[in-house]
Amino acid sequence: MPRLSRGDWYDLSRDTNWTLRYATEEEVFPEDLSGSHRVTGEAWEQWDEPYKIGYREYVHNQVTKDTATYSLKNAVSRSKLFDRLDPGWKSVILAHYGAITMPEYLAAIGEARMARFGRAAAWRNTATFGALDEMRHGQIQAFFPYGLLDKEPRADWAHKAFHTDNWVVLAARSLFDDMFVANDAVSIALQLTFTLETGFTNLQFLGMAADAMDVGDLEFGALISSIQTDEARHSQQGEPTIKILIDNGHKEWAQFLIDHMFWRSWRVFSVLTGLSMDYYTPLENRRMSFKEFIDDWVIKQFAEQFRDFGLDYPWYWDKFVREVSWYHHAIHLGVWTYRPTVWWNPDAGASAAERVWLEQKYPGWNDTFGRNWDVIQENIRRGDVAATFPETLPMMCNLCHLPIVRPAGVVVGALDDPAPLRHTHNGRTYLFCSEPCKWIFTRRPERFAGNRSLIDRFLAGDINPPDLGGALAYMGLSEPEQGQDATGYAWATGE
Template structure:
């Protein structure tokens, strides 16, 4: 082996397989965990990952990355760089750690499921590296915020968040349970690695790393960069999987899985990344708007992939494109209004200069969302801060678990339908924010029925007392942990 070139032994080492003697192939790869039986066993032998790596190379690369990243953290940790960061950017960090750290670790379960129940030996080999990647991502994103505790105690939400029933966590947990914890190997390859990682998070991490460096956050930038290089590799498992499904006449099933998770990914991406890019990132460091980012990277990339693989764009594509102009703005307004319900300090991002930028990037923003911020600013200038807080909870979608929102003058729910959208299943009525969310639920209701949104829990008596104070306690937020305006309303008085 040492005398052979890499090309002479690589395929043999990663394609090691065997014929079962004591169990059937169906028993070794049960359909509920593998999801691969639409294609015969020999059909999976054509599975070939585009990003090839051996274990020796993998270990060498990971050690190098960890040595560099942890060394940088140790140096930066002794400086005052974090204290000097923009308040809005600090909120980007806190929101990211709380929402993403535990899902990164839980993703190792999904990768391990593909490593055990993927039908191709090459696939199982690649997924094994993916499981190691995700364990590393969980560990490093838990360790880095630990070093911030003396400067920002809420950094402990990197670990605490997923042990609470905070509304953001309910939404994120519902998404990732659907995506990889309660999924089979084939669905996971298409929904986690192809749709979510290749289409959304891989690009997001590239942008976040660049933004972090631009605002002077060397520690977070190095962390995200080291993770993104892993994502770029193991996210490639979806491409050969969808190719095999299509070659064997199962394009319709692959299309359904991708359409399902593309919408769910968009919803989560809009909440976490849309707010960060258009409101929390300092104005001077905004390289492009969230809409421009999606148009240049996500839409263009997926359009090319759909064409290359013979797939169609999701049936709701027109609604997705329309939402680029308003959805995350509406969510941002809601998150800022309900700021005590999150563990970071939402940045209003509504100063005169920021509003001019928003109007330039989103023509008509002032006539829709700007009017809301006019009222808020007026109340703050009068000293009536209480008028800017909510008195009750908004309606929540029973699929994405995110509040049902629409811009001023547009009926909540689907753009051309009454809202909220409703569907009755086994005697219970479920509410939805959009036609795609309703479609996902009604396509496989047994997968989602029974889950309670935060509002459902309030109405059913799970939250006591049934008021905002009771809700905050239920979500695990002490007074010191509750979010507040990132700049202490400075933007409203300029």
């Protein structure tokens, strides 16, 4: 075989299906784990991966990437580069490691499920490489922050975060459990590899790697680049899976799965990436605003694939497009106000120069959000920092588990969802931040009804004492771990 070209042996080596004799299709590919029985086994044989690779090539590529990335880390770790990074950018790193490291390990479960329960041999082969990818991503993103512990002890939240009930983690864990831990192979292919990876994270990693290099964070830039090249390959499992479903008359199911997860991905993506791009990245290093990024890479480019595959835009598309202009700004204001509840130091990003930039990128920002920062800034200048902290907990959405927010200064009737939305299921009333979140819940309430938000836990008596201090202890945040203003309020005082 070493003397043959890959085209001479590839299809033969990967096509390992056989006729079952001692077990039924349902026993080998149970629907709860496979999700493939809408389509016949013969039809699944048409599944063909866009990116083809053999094990020898895979190992060679991964060794090369690891050698380069770990060598760079070893060199950088002996320097003062991290110490010289902008405080806001350090928060980007800490937020990323805490929210993403453990989900990378969990994504290996999703890939392994496709590697075992995908109906096509070609699909199982591709997913096997995907599982190896995700294990590597978890390991490398746990190892890199470990090297920062002597400089930033909260880097241990790369491992600790998902072992706590922090409110950010509750939201992320709910998303990833829904997407791949508690999901079937077909749904994982559409919701993880197509919707999240192709539509959001693959693009995000490209941008983050470039931003890291711009701010001088060579270590993080190399890490993210190394991961992105894997994502670009195994994220392509969604495309042939969508094609099989549509060709066999199941466009409606494919559309539902994507509509469902696009909204959920957008919610968490806007929190992590929106805050990083528009507030935490140093002003001089911002290549584009978060809105410009979404417009160029999601609305114009990724969304075109909906039509290329014969799908429609999600039914809430206009709502999504409008939210790009304000949602992450509202979340940012909440995260900064509740800064003790997160494991990084939120950067207000509201200095005079930054406010000029925000108003240019988001006309009307000063009228809707700037006036809130005016009050905060005045309290800080008067020495009343205590007035900038919350006294109670916000309402949380029972689907995405993020705070229910609205932009200040906007006429209530001008919003799509002007007030928290309600739905009663089995005698209990659930609250939602948006119509799409409510729609996802009501389509499959049995999937989400038992997933408790932080407020549910508060009302159930799990948090003692029932105040902000009790909530911080419940979320695993000791005083040294609690977030503070990234610049020590220099943005407000002009110092």
